[in-house]
Ligand code: PEP
């Protein structure tokens with residue numbers, strides 16, 4: 001249920017509305033606008049429906065969210081966008097945020113030098129996998145906790161906050177100890193136990209779209225995280241499976257404007273996994289920003305032929321520097337900055 005206050009509602013009245021909601025055993029998620037305050041009421045829909053919300057002084061309207069996803073729905077924030085902080089970087093504001101780094105953390109030297117390179121070119125967040133979801137059990141599975149430690153070391157040297165994938169609830173404590181943002185990968189988008197667990201984390205979460213998931217599936221999975229109390233969620237379009245096999249996946253840029261309209265959560269695009277071919281990552285990154293993405297995630301490696309995973313799609317450092325320069329122009333053309 002969404003409560004909108006009257007423009008003339010006083011601060012005392014707003015507080016009184018919140019107190020009433022809490023008294024009834026419900027939760028209140030408050031978004032203050034210039035003119036009105038929007039209060040999302042969280043709890044059992046049956047209980048909420050019985051309450052005389054419009055009888056509380058200062059309340060202008062109380063409207064149920066009719067969509068299957070409630071907390072992630074754009075109207076839950078009164079039509080406003082959410083800003084999510086990763087370390088000291090804000091995602092969802094006027095700046096388009098670039099996340100970059102190797103697919104996997106491989107060594108101290110590797111992650112340290114890539115962090116330095118991408119930071120100097122304009123990346124704001126460092127990515128790197130320590131727990132890797134590989135199609136084959138014989139492929140490199142990641143360095144695990146040692147990889148997390150190396151990421152934290154690279155953060156210290158580069159000053160870039162880090163995002164890394166969490167694959168299993170049993171690793172959450174370790175990942176929380178080292179990372180600034182949790183990534184839930186495409187293969188785990190509907191791992192509901194994991195979603196609930198990261199929903200109780202103090203860290204923001206980037207949820208990647210499953211390779212066969214619809215936009216609605218993605219939003220319902222995000223709803224799991226918010227319903228546990230964690231509202232700091234980013235959504236990531238990373239390509240879906242279609243009949244096309246020339247590219248690794250089909251980057252569904254339709255999802256960007258659709259998600260921006262449907263949800264208040266920031267939207268990130270990963271053109272690297274979306275297309276899977278180094279020489280075509282750049283135009284898809286530009287297109288993502290033109291389509292309204294709040295950020296992009298691109299893989300970069302200083303020596304892709306030696307990469308332990310995804311070497312064929314990683315940009316070289318110079319290509320990444322070029323991408324940032326071009327991205328600035330596209331961002332400017334759509335009223336954003338990098
Ligand atoms: C990754 O970011 O390296 C990754 C494994 O992504 P996805 O879950 O989208 O395949």
Ligand code: MN
Nearest residue numbers: 103299309310
């Ligand atoms: Mn990868």
